[in-house]
Amino acid sequence: MFYQFPHHFSWGSAIWAQGTEGAWDQDGKAQTVYEKYYQMQPTRFYNQQSPYDTLDWYHRYPTYHDYLSRLNHQSFRTSILWARLMPDGKNVNPQAVEYYRTLFRDLKQRGLDVYVVLYWFDMPVLFEDRGGFGNREVIDDFVAYCQQCFELFDDLVDIWHIYNEPRVDADLKYYDDRCYPNIVDFRYHSQVIFNMVLAHARVVECYKKHHFTKKIGSVIDINHVYPRSQNAEDVQAAEAFALLNYRCFLDPLIHGHFPENYFTMLAEIEAAPEYTTDDLRIIADNTIDVLGINYYFPARVKAKDPQSATTQKQDRDAFYDPYIMPGRVMNTSRGWEIYPQALYDTLMMIKNAYRNVECYISENGMGVEKEEKYRGENGEIQDDYRIEFLQQHLRCVHQALTDGVNLHGYHLWSFIDLWSPSNQFKNMYGLVEFNPQTKETRLKKSAHWYRQVINDNGFTIV
Secondary structure (H helix, E strand, C coil): CEEECCCCCEEEEECCCCCCCCCCCCCCCCCEHHHHHHHHCHHHCHHHCCCCCCCCHHHHHHHHHHHHHHCCCCEEEEECCHHHHCCCCCCCCHHHHHHHHHHHHHHHHCCCEEEEEEECCCCEHHHHCCCHHHCHHHHHHHHHHHHHHHHHHHHHCCEEEEEECHHHHHHHHHCCCCCCCCCCCHHHHHHHHHHHHHHHHHHHHHHHHCCCCCEEEEEEECCCEEECCCCHHHHHHHHHHHHHHHHHHHHHHHHCCCCCCHHHHHHHCCCCCCCCHHHHHHHHHCCCCEEEEECCCCEEEECCCHHHCCCCCCCHHHHCEECCCCCCCEECCCCEECCCHHHHHHHHHHHHHCCCCEEEEEECCCCEECHHHHECCCCCECCHHHHHHHHHHHHHHHHHHHCCCCEEEEEECCCECCCECCCECCEECCCEEECCCCCCEEECHHHHHHHHHHHHCEEECC
């Protein structure tokens, strides 16, 4: 069967600056939290692979962009490093301006729409040492940085995203002990979540106030949650997971307010944030134009087992336990369940519960370890497993379009193998192979398949 997509549908892929740019200490760039974390604890990184080197996109971008052209991409998402553009937090770095304008202009000249993320896990250490988004003064600095980006680059950008996966950013630094400053404090985490929502609204307000006219929003990761059963306690656990993991951003960004019982739930574990009525007004008045949806795997939860109840009151897991569904299909490299239906269910949730806001799939893909064992006689990695994964998910995307979701595109994660915050170069996601040791690049089988999907604006499953 051939799955035909609408003529307006935009096909592409994505990368992020911290995981590709390199040149970490060149042309005036300041230090980010990941560079600081590596400096302090290199053994916590897979094979001690640092964020310093990565793909050297800063110097080699024309080579990488040639691959985008060869693969017929129509759109591409990347990010700006705050620490590169404004190293001292106040003044713009002219070398960074030249780099990003040249980068975006080259993409535009190749016929691609450019989607840009302003903040992607890469807080400058300068601001993290002042509390990061937990400090309301840093919100002012962030808004000023975003305004500079709009003034400098808006003519070359088609869609602005303020954040990529903001809840994950808070988790890494203040809950999971996986990034500098390595604080485990759910009360602080909750304050950061609120402040990031407030900062988001203020950036939208700034954008509209200065009469910029491109679409603006953010990218949210949605692990669509399923209860173990329809038992009331299991359903309540799933509702709690949704509130604390994705509705805490979806509701205020799209509807202009937090879920009704969100603050009450946080108060139960003494983790409610501080805020003012004026904060809530700003959030209500500044919602998004477009939503990017990152989807990899579902969440499954059950009612909290009293015997497993946490002894710490300030803990998100106080409301649910994970549920391992028998017979689930797994990506064993990542330990993630493969369940394409959750992508369809996510999109229908956006249609039915979130005013059918304009959206696109901003990330979806499969990370696999030691892909070199799948190399064929022609030298290319024969990643049929990735093609099958993408086909299954795109079939669900097609069904969502048929059922009326306001969906405008699909970006695969990722365009090329890159350095990730969770496991560096351990699991590879790219259409393009990148060898971290030799810096060599080569197309994978999936790249040829995806190019054909773009050419045909659809694909066939036999």
